[in-house]
Amino acid sequence: MADATTIKEELEKMEAEYEPLLPVEKKLIIWSIGFGIGLLFVLVWISYTFFPASHG
Amino acid sequence: MRANIVKFNIGFFFVFWLSYLCWFIGHYAYFAATDAKKAGVPWSLKLTGEGGFIFALLLGLIIGNFFRPFAKFIGEALKPEFYIKTAIGLMGALIGLKSAEAFGLASAVLFRGLCAIVEAYLIYWALVYFIARKWFKFSREWAAPLASGISICGVSAAIATGGAIKARPVVPIMVSSLVVIFAVIELIILPFFAQAFLWKEPMVAGAWMGLAVKTDGAAFASGAVVDALVRAKAETAAGIKYEPGWMLMAASTTKLFIDIFISIWAFILAYIWCAKIECKPGEKVSGREIWRRFPKFVMAYAITFIVILLISAPHAPKIKPVEAQIDKIKKEITSIEKQLPTVADPVQQATLTAKLDENKKKIKELQESIKESKNIVSQTQIATSGTNSLRVLFFLITFFTIGVMSDFRKLWEEGIGKLAIVYLICLFGFILWIGLLISYIFFHGVKPPVITG
Numbered sequence: 001m002a003d004a005t006t007i008k009e010e011l012e013k014m015e016a017e018y019e020p021l022l023p024v025e026k027k028l029i030i031w032s033i034g035f036g037i038g039l040l041f042v043l044v045w046i047s048y049t050f051f052p053a054s055h056g
Numbered sequence: 057m058r059a060n061i062v063k064f065n066i067g068f069f070f071v072f073w074l075s076y077l078c079w080f081i082g083h084y085a086y087f088a089a090t091d092a093k094k095a096g097v098p099w100s101l102k103l104t105g106e107g108g109f110i111f112a113l114l115l116g117l118i119i120g121n122f123f124r125p126f127a128k129f130i131g132e133a134l135k136p137e138f139y140i141k142t143a144i145g146l147m148g149a150l151i152g153l154k155s156a157e158a159f160g161l162a163s164a165v166l167f168r169g170l171c172a173i174v175e176a177y178l179i180y181w182a183l184v185y186f187i188a189r190k191w192f193k194f195s196r197e198w199a200a201p202l203a204s205g206i207s208i209c210g211v212s213a214a215i216a217t218g219g220a221i222k223a224r225p226v227v228p229i230m231v232s233s234l235v236v237i238f239a240v241i242e243l244i245i246l247p248f249f250a251q252a253f254l255w256k257e258p259m260v261a262g263a264w265m266g267l268a269v270k271t272d273g274a275a276f277a278s279g280a281v282v283d284a285l286v287r288a289k290a291e292t293a294a295g296i297k298y299e300p301g302w303m304l305m306a307a308s309t310t311k312l313f314i315d316i317f318i319s320i321w322a323f324i325l326a327y328i329w330c331a332k333i334e335c336k337p338g339e340k341v342s343g344r345e346i347w348r349r350f351p352k353f354v355m356a357y358a359i360t361f362i363v364i365l366l367i368s369a370p371h372a373p374k375i376k377p378v379e380a381q382i383d384k385i386k387k388e389i390t391s392i393e394k395q396l397p398t399v400a401d402p403v404q405q406a407t408l409t410a411k412l413d414e415n416k417k418k419i420k421e422l423q424e425s426i427k428e429s430k431n432i433v434s435q436t437q438i439a440t441s442g443t444n445s446l447r448v449l450f451f452l453i454t455f456f457t458i459g460v461m462s463d464f465r466k467l468w469e470e471g472i473g474k475l476a477i478v479y480l481i482c483l484f485g486f487i488l489w490i491g492l493l494i495s496y497i498f499f500h501g502v503k504p505p506v507i508t509g
Contacts, residue, residue, distance in 0.1 A: 011198075011474050018193045024332040025189070025196070029182040036178030043171040044497060051164040 059132055067133030074119075075112050075449075075456040082108020106284035109277055109455045113243065116459015127460050136457040140273040143450035144308070145356030146443045147276075151305055152364030153433075153440050156372040158505055165302075168498040169263065169309035173317055175494050176267050180207030181321070184482045192478050196333065197223045200325060202475060205231040205270070206482050208314060208321065216318045220326035222334070234472050238479055239274035240462045246488075247278050251285035255293065258286045259499040260492075262303030266310030267491035273454045279307025280451055302504030312357060360443075368436045371429035378426045385415050385422075 021029075082088060083105045089095035101107065120127050127134075155162030185203035188194040194202065200221050205214035205228070214235060218228030246268060250261035265278040283303040290296040392412050399405050 014195050014198070015193045019195055021189055022333065024328065025185075028328060029186050032178045032182035036175055036182075039178065040175055040497070043174065047164070047168050047171055047498060051167040 057135065057138060059135075063132035065133075067130035070130045071133045071453055071456060074115060075452045078111035078115055078456065079105075079108035079452050082106065082111050087111075106280055109281055109284075109452060110244075112452050112455040113240070113277075113459045116456040117240070117462060118459075120460040120463050121465065124463065127463070130460070134457045134461050136273045136454045136461065139450045139454040139457060140276055141353035141356075143447045143454065144272070144276065144312070144353060145360060146447040146450065147308060148357035148360030148362075149364045149440045149443045150301065150447065151308070152361040153368055153372070153436055154299075154301060154305065155361070156365050156368035157376070159369065159373060161302075161502070161505070162305075164502065165259070165306055165499075166309055168502070169266070169306065170313050172263055172267060172310050172494050172498045173313040176491060177208060177314075177317055177321060179490060180487060183207070183486060184478075187482060188478055192474065194478075197221065198227055198475075200329075201228045201231045202478060204318075204321070205235045206479050207487060208270075208318065213314075213318050213321075216322040217325055220322040221329040230472060230475065234475050234479055235270050236274075236458070237462055237464060237476075238483060239269055239271040240458060242269045242483075243274045243278045243281070243458075247281040247285055250282050251289050255286045255289040257496070257500055258290065258298060258303050258504055259306045259502040260495045261286050262306030263310050263495040263499045264492050265303075266307040266314070267495060268488050271458075272311060273458050275311045276304070276308055277451060277455050277458070279304040279311075282307065297507040298504040299507055306499060364436060364440065368433055371432045374429045375426050375433060378422050382419055382422050385419055389415050389419075 085092075085095040085097045085100060087101045087107050088105045089097060089100040092098065092100040151162075155166075181203050184207045185199055188199040188202050189196070201214040201218045201223055204217035214228040214231040217223075218225070218231075246265065250264060254261035254264070261282050262279055265282050266275055269275040269278045283300060286303055287298045287300060290298055389412060392408050392415070396405065396408050396412075399408060
């Protein structure tokens with residue numbers, strides 16, 4: 001395990017030397033959430049249609 | 057595992073017997089009995105025998121936090137990941153048999169588990185990564201393993217992501233320490249929460265444990281506890297006796313798919329980091345990389361599952377309908393037998409006797425038709441009950457060792473306060489609730505088989 005003070009210092013230093021979000025990171029976040037929400041409807045339809053399991 | 061065999065054996069001696077002691081205490085009627093009157097005690101916590109898991113965790117936590125020299129002494133045998141992976145391998149057989157007996161339900165649980173984790177992955181990871189980067193100003197090197205650790209599957213995800221983005225080893229190690237602490241907290245709280253509020257939706261409760269509780273050990277363990285607690289509550293509150301193991305199956309299915317998916321997610325991240333963020337000339341991400349990151353223990357589960365499923369699937373589904381038919385005929389026989397002495401007319405008597413004989417013959421034929429299937433299924437049951445006892449033992453040891461390894465003071469001293477705040481906000485802010493919503497969407501109304509008779 002690394003020296004505790006080093007990690008503490010590193011975590012504190014990160015705020016001062018902030019790396020802004022790159023366009024590719026923003027894209028990853030937006031695509032991931034958007035795809036997740038879109039896919040939710042498709043997967044719900046597939047599971048209820050092809051894998052029914054006595055819904056009450 | 058590169059363990060010192062002598063030290064491991066000495067440590068394992070204590071780990072085994074202390075865990076077993078907890079199992080023994082867990083079966084004390086005051087803690088375990090679901091019906092206190094039947095057990096001959098005035099009151100009971102109704103935890104079922106599997107409450108022993110909770111005692112093992114608590115004893116482990118006491119040792120890890122108050123008897124540190126002893127925890128260090130048995131340190132070589134504290135390998136919860138090894139124990140739980142062995143248990144998972146053994147569990148495949150049990151789930152295989154259950155799936156054969158209720159194939160429709162099992163395939164629905166498997167598919168819905170897969171859907172649930174795809175959703176959880178896509179939504180959780182991106183949200184945690186965004187919060188860590190934007191609000192808490194973490195660097196990419198810290199934010200990505202933290203997002204995987206908090207949102208996906210704890211230790212293995214943090215390590216796989218750390219490897220995928222080429223983070224320094226200390227980053228996933230720190231994240232993993234945090235994951236273990238919170239997994240223990242979740243393990244203590246969530247099953248009881250699920251018992252109180254989700255006992256009418258048992259499979260939602262099981263899947264929620266798989267989605268919300270990080271680390272394999274804690275997730276499987278919480279699945280087992282939820283299984284016991286919810287079954288106990290359903291039995292005492294509504295008189296419904298659910299077949300054991302189905303909630304655990306929902307939890308383990310979602311967790312196993314998560315484990316499999318880690319390699320895919322790690323590959324996606326490795327590709328993005330390599331191609332778009334830290335692009336180095338000549339560096340490529342290959343299919344071999346996916347295989348390298350693939351959690352291999354999942355294969356043990358898959359093999360035992362498939363072998364038992366293949367053996368019992370052609371036979372198990374035949375038995376229940378035929379037995380139901382036999383039961384129906386038996387009831388008919390009882391009714392005729394009651395009717396017979398009251399009938400004076402010889403013609404009617406002869407008709408009833410003929411019907412009686414015909415029914416008896418029918419029963420014999422039906423019994424004969426499933427004789428071979430019953431024989432095969434009973435042999436499979438004997439085999440899986442043997443492996444199941446071992447699985448329970450490994451589960452128990454996992455609980456105990458997770459507890460011993462959770463030295464809260466030491467981890468706090470290592471400066472994980474800021475990481476802990478992100479974890480706390482994400483976990484209680486949305487991970488638990490989105491996980492619950494996803495579990496509800498895919499598993500509401502799905503009920504485990506009920507034990508009759």
